[in-house]
Amino acid sequence: MYRDTRMSRCDVRGMMTNQPAIDIRGVAKSFGPTTVLHDINLEVFDGEFFTMLGPSGSGKTTLLRMVAGFETPDRGEILLHGEEVTQRPAHLRPVNTVFQDYALFPHMDVVTNVEYGLRVAGVKRGVRRERANAALTMVRLEGFSERRPAQLSGGQRQRVALARAIVNEPSVLLLDEPLGAGAYVTIIWRTVLLAVLVTLTDAIVAFPFAYVMARVATQRTQRILLGAVLLPLWASYLAKVYAWISILEKGGALNWTFSKLGLPDPNLGFTNGAMWIAFCYIWLPYMIVPIYGSLERIPASLLDASADLGGSSWSTFRRVILPLALPGLLAGSIFTFSLTLGDYVTPLLIGGSNSTLIGNAIYENLLTGGNLPLAAALSTVPIVIMIVYLTIAKRLGAFEAL
C-alpha cells in the first residue's frame, strides 16, 4: 500500500494538473463544546491512495463526512479539483462513499443497489444495468445480482458497497473504515480455519520425517537430522517470513521454476496461500520435534511383540505406533495451532488484502486505533480457544510429551 502511494505520487504529479483532487484548507469543526477538528490542512492528488489513521473519536469520519458533504465545517474551506465546494450539498459533489456499515438498501436486490446512483441521475435502464453488472464483475460478484443484502456475507456486502460507489465514476472515492463491525466474525473464522489447516499440514509433513528420525535412521543420521530440524527452528523468525516473500513474489524462485517447467505462473505472493505456506514452514520444526520425541520413546519390544502376534507392518503402525505417538502429535499441534492463532506479523508481511487475522485486528485496535476495550475483547478469543484446546490435549496426555 505504501509502495503504491509513493509510485502514483511520482507518476501522477508531473503529468497532470497541479491541482489536488482534495484540498482541505484550515478546516475546523466542533460539536457543541467539544472541538473535534481544528485547523486541518491536507492535499490529496489524483491517483493517490491516501489512508488516515487515528484513535477512535479523533475525527477521521467527521473529516470524511465534510468532504462528502454531510457536515459543514465551522471554519476553513474544502476544494475538489480546485472548485470550492464547502457549502455544496452532498448530491451535487462528484464524491462517493463506502459507508462504515455499508448502508445497503435492504429492500433492493444487489444490482438495484448498485445502479441506484445512475438511476437517480436519469441514466436509461439498459445502460445502467450494463454498467452495474460491469461494476459487479469488477468486485467478482457476478451472479449475485438478484440477492438481497441480507443474503450476503460481510465481505460480499462490502464489495457491493464498493461497486455501488465506483459505478458513478466519482472523481473522489471515500472509504470509511471498510473493516467495520461484522467483519470480526469473518476474521475469527478465517483465523481458526487457517490454524487448523496449518496444523494438519504440518502434522502430515512432519510425521514420516519424525518416524524416519526416530525408527529408521542410524544413530549418526538421527543426530544430523535432529540438527537439521533445530537449526531452522532457531533461525530468525523474520528471516523465515522474508525468505518466503522473496520466493513467492512475482520475480521469485517459484514463478521462475514454474515457467522453466512450462507451467503457468502460480503468483502466490501476497495471498492467503502465501500465508499458509509461510506458517507451515515456520512452525514445522515445532511439530517434528515432539512427534520425534514420542516415537523415540516407544520400546522396540512393543513393535516386535505386535509383529510376533501376527500384526502386519501396517496394523502395527495403526494400532501401536500411531496411538503411542498421539501425545507428541498433540503437543506439536499445541504449538502450531496457538502460534498461528496469535500471529499478526506473517499476515501483515506476506498476506494479501483478505489475510486479516485475529492478531491483526488486535494489533490495529491497540496500536493504531487506540480502541483498548475492543482489543482486550478480541484477545479473549484466542485465550478461550487455547484453554479449550489445552484441556482436551491434557486429557489425552499431551503435556507429558512437551
Added chain:
Amino acid sequence: MRSRLSRLGLWLWVWAVLFFLFAPIVTIILFGFDRSNVETWPIQHWTTHWYSVAWNDPQVRSAFVLSIKAAVVATALSLVLGSVAAFGVHKARFFGRDSISLLLILPLALPGIITGVALNSAFQWAGITLSIWTIIVGHTTFCIVVIYNNVIARLRRTSNTLLEASADLGANTVQTFRLVTFPTIATALVSGALLAFALSFDEVIVTTFTAGAQNTLPIWIFGAIRLGQQLPEVNVVVTMVVILMFIPILIAARLTGTENFAPRVAAAGKSD
C-alpha cells in the same frame, strides 16, 4: 519388496522436507549478495556492497546495540528469577505448587500477542512510559520460562541422595549449594541463558507492544519489510541475525547435548 519401496518413499519424503526447511534460508543468504535493487530470481550479478551499506547504517547500528542491551539484561534478570522459581517448585511442597508450575508453563501455550496486549495495557494503566525497560520486562516474561524449564529438568534428573550425601559428610546448606547443587546445574544455566538470549534477540511480537520510539533490530527489519524500503539491506541484516543466533544455539546444544534438549527447545522457541 513392499517394505523396501515404503522405505524408499520415506527417505524421499525426508529429502523433500529437508529441501523445504533449508531452501528459504539459502535463498535469503544468496539474495544478500545480489547487486540489483529489485529482487529477481535467478540472481544475475553479485556484490558485497550491501554488507558495507548495512554496516555503516546508523539506524541498523543503534537498533543492533539496543537489541543486544535488551537481550543481555533480560537474560540476566530471568537467570535469577527463573532459577529461583525452579528451585522453589522443585524443593518446596506448598499449597498451590502445581498451579504455579502450570502458570510458569502457560506463556508457552498462549500466543505472544496476548502477552504483548496484557503488558501494554498494564503499562498504560500504571502510567509507565514505554522505554528500553518495558522492552526488557516483556522479554523477561518469556526468557524466565526457558531458564525455569532448563533448570527444573536438570534438578529432576539430579538424584536427591547427592545432596543428602553432602549433608551426611558435614556440609551445611550453603556449602552444599556451592559445592554440589550449583556445579550440577551450571551447564543448564549457561545453556538456558544462551537460549534466552537468542529468543530475546529475535523477538518481534511482544516487542512491538512494549517498545516506545526505540527500534530493536527485529523491529527495524519488520518496519523495513512492511514499508518495502531498504530491502537489499534487509537481506544482509537478516542473514547476520540468523548467523548470530546460531552461535549461542550451537554452544547451548554442545553443553546440554541435543537428546534431552530438543523438546524443551521447541517449548522455549514458542515465545517468538
